[in-house]
Every structure is written in C-alpha cells, then in structure tokens.
Amino acid sequence: MQQEPDFFHNLNEEIRDGKRWLERTVVLAYAAAAGLSVVAFTLLADAAFGFFERIYQWNGGWLVLLWMPAITAAAVWATRKWAPGAGGSGIPQVIATLEPSVDASLRKRFVSLWLSFSKIVLSSTGFLAGLSIGREGPSVQVAAGVMHSARRWLGPNSAINTHALLVAGGAAGIAAAFNAPLAGVVFAIEELSRRLESRSSGLIIAAIVLAGLMGVSVFGNLSYFGRIRVQELSWNDLLPCLAVALTCGVLGGLFAKLMTISLTSSTERLNKLKSRFPIRFAAALALLIAIIGLVTGGATFGAGSEAVKHMLQGEADVPEFYVTLKFIATWLSAWVGVPGGIFAPSLSIGAGVGNNVASIVGTTDIAPALIAMGMAAFLAAVTQAPLTAFIIVMEMVDGHSLVLSLMASAMIASMISRMIARPLYESLALHMLNVAKASMVLPEPPAQDQTGPDSQAQDSDLMPEDVVEEQPARQRELEFDAQPDAEARDAGNTPRS
The missing domain is CATH 1.10.3080.10 (Clc chloride channel)
Known part of the structure; x- marks a missing residue:
C-alpha cells in the first residue's frame, strides 16, 4: 500500500534543494x-x-x-x-x-x-x-x-x-x-x-x-485571424463540407509528395542541376515565382495571411486560380533553398479551397466555416498531424463552435493524404540525418578551379543534395528505406523514445 505524500516534508525538500531551483x-x-x-x-x-x-x-x-x-x-x-x-x-x-x-x-x-x-x-x-x-x-x-x-x-x-x-x-x-x-x-x-x-x-x-x-x-492577446461568426451547420451542408475535406486531402497529399521528391531525390535531373548551379537555380525559380505573383496581382507573394483574412471577412479579392498558383509558388519557394516554412501558405491554400467551394455552391452563410475547414484540412493533409492542425485553426479563428467540423475535416484529409504520401517532416528529417552522417565520413572533395557565385569549395558549404550526390544511388536507397523504426513511426505503431 502506497504511503500518502507528506506535504511539509516534501515542501522542505523542495526549499532546501537550491540546485534544482537554480x-x-x-x-x-x-x-x-x-x-x-x-x-x-x-x-x-x-x-x-x-x-x-x-x-x-x-x-x-x-x-x-x-x-x-x-x-x-x-x-x-x-x-x-x-x-x-x-x-x-x-x-x-x-x-x-x-x-x-x-x-x-x-x-x-x-x-x-x-x-x-x-x-x-x-x-x-x-x-x-x-x-x-x-x-x-x-x-x-x-x-x-x-x-x-x-x-x-x-x-x-x-x-x-x-x-x-x-x-x-x-x-x-x-x-x-x-x-x-x-x-x-x-x-x-x-x-x-x-x-x-x-x-x-x-x-x-x-x-x-x-x-x-x-x-x-x-x-496583444488576439486571435491570429480574428473571430469568425458562422451559422449553425446542418445536414444540408454535408456535401460542401465533404468536398472541402476530400479536395484538401488529395491536394495536401500531392503537395507533401511533391515536396518530399523535390527535397530528397538527388537523382532527378533538375536536382542535379540545382546541385551543380544552386545560385542560378534559385534565381530562376524566384523569377518564376515573381511572374506568378504578377499574374495574380500580388496575391501569391508572402505567407498569404492577408488573403485569408479577406476571405474570412467575405471580401476575397483573390484570382480564380489562386489555389493552383499559390500551390505552385509555395512548392517552388521551398525548393529554392531559402529558410522558410509552409504552415501559413498551407493555411492560405486551404482557405482558397473552402472559398472556391462556397462560391460553387453559391452560399455565403457558411463560407467562413468552409474556409476554416479548408485551412485545417489542407494543413492536416500536408503535415499528417490532424490534431495539431485543427487546434491551430480553432485557436487562430476563435472557432470553438466549429470544433467537431474542424476535427472531422482534418481527420478525413489526413487519412487521404496518408494514402498518397509518406509523412513529410519525418521523411525530410530522415533524409537530413542520412546526409549529415554521410558528410561526417566522406573525405574532403578535391579543390576545384571553378570560380563564380555557384562555386562551393568548403565542406561547410555543402547542402544535403550535394553530399548525397557523391554516394552510390543504391546505398542512398538502402539508407533511406531500410529504417524499421522510421517505418513503424509512419504507421503510428512505435513511439519515439
């Protein structure tokens, strides 16, 4: 039988342990x-x-x-x-x-x-x-x-x-x-x-x-996107809600798969070009992103938070193909190699999906709810972390009345995404570990005579794809796939210790 805690004894021990308090x-x-x-x-x-x-x-x-x-x-x-x-x-x-x-x-x-x-x-x-x-x-x-x-x-x-x-x-x-x-x-x-x-x-x-x-x-203690007001959803709204969740699930899964291929596959022709001429490659992709931004009137520049706010307020001024072009601009921005995340752009893409579905069905009453559900669904599909996705959106829009709807859309989208792509962050983390371990055992590359902005002569300058390029393709494949712990985590069976 366990002994009851002694409050005064425990309090005395806490006070006396100066090292712990420090x-x-x-x-x-x-x-x-x-x-x-x-x-x-x-x-x-x-x-x-x-x-x-x-x-x-x-x-x-x-x-x-x-x-x-x-x-x-x-x-x-x-x-x-x-x-x-x-x-x-x-x-x-x-x-x-x-x-x-x-x-x-x-x-x-x-x-x-x-x-x-x-x-x-x-x-x-x-x-x-x-x-x-x-x-x-x-x-x-x-x-x-x-x-x-x-x-x-x-x-x-x-x-x-x-x-x-x-x-x-x-x-x-x-x-x-x-x-x-x-x-x-x-x-x-x-x-x-x-x-x-x-x-x-x-x-x-x-x-x-x-x-x-x-x-x-x-x-200040304000919601990221303010507070949305929506009418109570009914069974008549089931089809639009399912359309948002299913569309975001497919698009998010494709986005995660495309990101994984782009950022980990060094055997692809374009990635070989990026490895050889990284600065020129980045400038070329940035030019494409600039053209997309001009075509959309600047809507695809930046994180997209302002576009989401306008959609939630019923003042969406984004172009008709905003979702497709924002999708491409975000993918290219990640491929460029500049430090930057995909959470906020993913929310804007999902909001665009919800806004498009609301426009197609011709309703404005439930448009904010569809937009919020699209945000949660697309983010859940990309990250395959549905609990995080729906809670983030719930807190960002102060949408406690939409808890069940946000939860359902995130779960459906994440489930569909898992049928299309491996978990994005897990795959990128495993790739980074393989690259880092390989670079620690590889000999220093010989000095090259090449000069110019694309020349990288030091080991510290090597990016992941450069190091992997020096490994045999079969060895990379074995390192990437023969990871029982990672596969188990992908299936949700083995917790990380």
Missing part, C-alpha cells in the same frame, strides 16, 4: 528568451515583407522581376556559406535532433544559437524577396535552438535533459508564432515527441506560457 530559473529564463526570439523574428519578417510590398507597388510592380531573383540568390548563397543547417522549414531539423542515435556533434548541425540567429535573418530575407513562405516552422527551430542552449548551464545529472529542452522549445515556438498555446502542447505530443512524459509536461507548459507571454505583451 536549474529551473535558468530554464525559465531561456524559455522567456525563446519567446522574445520569436517576437523579434515576427517583427523583422513583417518589416521585411512590408518593404517588399513597397517595391512591388512601385512603378507597376515590374521591378520584382529583378528584385526577387537577386535577393533570393543572395539568401541561398548566404545559407549555403554560413548556415546550411538553417535551410528549409526547421521542423525536420528539430525532429532529427530527437532521434536517439543523434549525438552532440551531430545535433549542433540542426539546432544551436547560431542557427537560431541565422534562421531569423535568412527567413526574413526570404520575406524581403517576397517568397511564398511562412515563419511558423522556422520559429520552431529558433525556439528549440534557444532552449537547447540552456543545457550548458545544467549539470550532467540534471533531471532536465536535452530531449525535454528540445520538445519544450519546439512547442513554445509554435505557441508563440500562432498565439495558440493548446496547439503548442499538441504539437509537442503529435509531431515531436510522439508521447508526453510526466516529468517533461511541466517544462513544456512553462515554456509555452513564458514564450506566449512574450508574444502577448507585444502583440
């Missing part, structure tokens, strides 16, 4: 610093995109045909030169660091204070270029890097381990970026740790609270 103080200070980092990132990204909008509005917007390739090429060059670990979304990097096989020397390639700082600057440069990227995924890597750096002040026998710090940082990043604390908790469980240990739950919640408070103190 460690807690350090961790809480870093949690606040993580929140401030996300706030600084938000302000810098918004200012950068505001400057791009002034460039676009000047002289008919044609200047972006030169501006976007130039700024994008500079950002890709800087990323490859000084912070290759900052490329991409940032969520796969954090997932990669949580693998049990990753040691300290490998972990610093994915999270560190330098990478957090680089992520803020380089992602903001992507917004300055007008690319279709988001800041929410990068916020995860930024906050995780800041929280992870607290480990240096903790003793070797500390109960607060590296795994807990990384999960808490990633959760705090999502919570602060979206002003969605519940989404941060669910994201930590569903996407990062796969389970929530009781000894880590307090740290995660504390990090979310402090990081969230930093954001609220600057931006």
Whole structure:
C-alpha cells in the first residue's frame, strides 16, 4: 500500500534543494528568451515583407522581376556559406535532433544559437524577396535552438535533459508564432515527441506560457485571424463540407509528395542541376515565382495571411486560380533553398479551397466555416498531424463552435493524404540525418578551379543534395528505406523514445 505524500516534508525538500531551483530559473529564463526570439523574428519578417510590398507597388510592380531573383540568390548563397543547417522549414531539423542515435556533434548541425540567429535573418530575407513562405516552422527551430542552449548551464545529472529542452522549445515556438498555446502542447505530443512524459509536461507548459507571454505583451492577446461568426451547420451542408475535406486531402497529399521528391531525390535531373548551379537555380525559380505573383496581382507573394483574412471577412479579392498558383509558388519557394516554412501558405491554400467551394455552391452563410475547414484540412493533409492542425485553426479563428467540423475535416484529409504520401517532416528529417552522417565520413572533395557565385569549395558549404550526390544511388536507397523504426513511426505503431 502506497504511503500518502507528506506535504511539509516534501515542501522542505523542495526549499532546501537550491540546485534544482537554480536549474529551473535558468530554464525559465531561456524559455522567456525563446519567446522574445520569436517576437523579434515576427517583427523583422513583417518589416521585411512590408518593404517588399513597397517595391512591388512601385512603378507597376515590374521591378520584382529583378528584385526577387537577386535577393533570393543572395539568401541561398548566404545559407549555403554560413548556415546550411538553417535551410528549409526547421521542423525536420528539430525532429532529427530527437532521434536517439543523434549525438552532440551531430545535433549542433540542426539546432544551436547560431542557427537560431541565422534562421531569423535568412527567413526574413526570404520575406524581403517576397517568397511564398511562412515563419511558423522556422520559429520552431529558433525556439528549440534557444532552449537547447540552456543545457550548458545544467549539470550532467540534471533531471532536465536535452530531449525535454528540445520538445519544450519546439512547442513554445509554435505557441508563440500562432498565439495558440493548446496547439503548442499538441504539437509537442503529435509531431515531436510522439508521447508526453510526466516529468517533461511541466517544462513544456512553462515554456509555452513564458514564450506566449512574450508574444502577448507585444502583440496583444488576439486571435491570429480574428473571430469568425458562422451559422449553425446542418445536414444540408454535408456535401460542401465533404468536398472541402476530400479536395484538401488529395491536394495536401500531392503537395507533401511533391515536396518530399523535390527535397530528397538527388537523382532527378533538375536536382542535379540545382546541385551543380544552386545560385542560378534559385534565381530562376524566384523569377518564376515573381511572374506568378504578377499574374495574380500580388496575391501569391508572402505567407498569404492577408488573403485569408479577406476571405474570412467575405471580401476575397483573390484570382480564380489562386489555389493552383499559390500551390505552385509555395512548392517552388521551398525548393529554392531559402529558410522558410509552409504552415501559413498551407493555411492560405486551404482557405482558397473552402472559398472556391462556397462560391460553387453559391452560399455565403457558411463560407467562413468552409474556409476554416479548408485551412485545417489542407494543413492536416500536408503535415499528417490532424490534431495539431485543427487546434491551430480553432485557436487562430476563435472557432470553438466549429470544433467537431474542424476535427472531422482534418481527420478525413489526413487519412487521404496518408494514402498518397509518406509523412513529410519525418521523411525530410530522415533524409537530413542520412546526409549529415554521410558528410561526417566522406573525405574532403578535391579543390576545384571553378570560380563564380555557384562555386562551393568548403565542406561547410555543402547542402544535403550535394553530399548525397557523391554516394552510390543504391546505398542512398538502402539508407533511406531500410529504417524499421522510421517505418513503424509512419504507421503510428512505435513511439519515439
């Protein structure tokens, strides 16, 4: 029979353990610093995109045909030169660091204070270029890097381990970026740790609270997209709701598959071209994104948050093919190699699907509900994390009355996506780990005489596809596919330890 807790004895033990309180103080200070980092990132990204909008509005917007390739090429060059670990979304990097096989020397390639700082600057440069990227995924890597750096002040026998710090940082990043604390908790469980240990739950919640408070103190405690008002859905609205969920499931699955192929398949002809001429490749894709932006009247530039707000308010001014063109612009922006996320662009694509369905059925009463469901469904299909997706959208639109509808649309879309594509972030994380491990054992490449902006002569300059290109194709295939733990996680059977 278990003995009842002795309150006064336990209180005395807590007070007397000064080392534990010192460690807690350090961790809480870093949690606040993580929140401030996300706030600084938000302000810098918004200012950068505001400057791009002034460039676009000047002289008919044609200047972006030169501006976007130039700024994008500079950002890709800087990323490859000084912070290759900052490329991409940032969520796969954090997932990669949580693998049990990753040691300290490998972990610093994915999270560190330098990478957090680089992520803020380089992602903001992507917004300055007008690319279709988001800041929410990068916020995860930024906050995780800041929280992870607290480990240096903790003793070797500390109960607060590296795994807990990384999960808490990633959760705090999502919570602060979206002003969605519940989404941060669910994201930590569903996407990062796969389970929530009781000894880590307090740290995660504390990090979310402090990081969230930093954001609220600057931006106010407001919903990301305001509060939507919708009439009660009836059985007559079932078909439009199913149409949104099914369409988003298929499109999101295709998007995840396309992203995985583009970012991991080094045998493709275009990826070989990217590996050989990365700067020119980035400039060419940026030119295509600029043309798409001009065709859509600027609607596809940036994260797309303003377009979503207009749709929810019934003032949508997006072009007829917004969903298709935003889909392409977001894919190309991710393929470019500039640090940037896909959360916010995915929400805008899903909102476009909901808006299109509402227009087809000719209803305005349930249009906001269809738009919100489209946001949750497309994000769930891309990430295959339905709980995180519907809670993010619920908190962003203050849509507690739509909980069941958002949950159902996210679950349906995620289920369809799993029939089409592997989990996106898991696949990218596994690819990054294989590349990082391969680069640690490969000999240094011989010095080349090639000069110019595309020449990369140092190992630190190599991006993932460059390193994998030097491995035999069969070896890469075995490394990528023969991963029983990863396959089990994809099936949802084996939790990450």
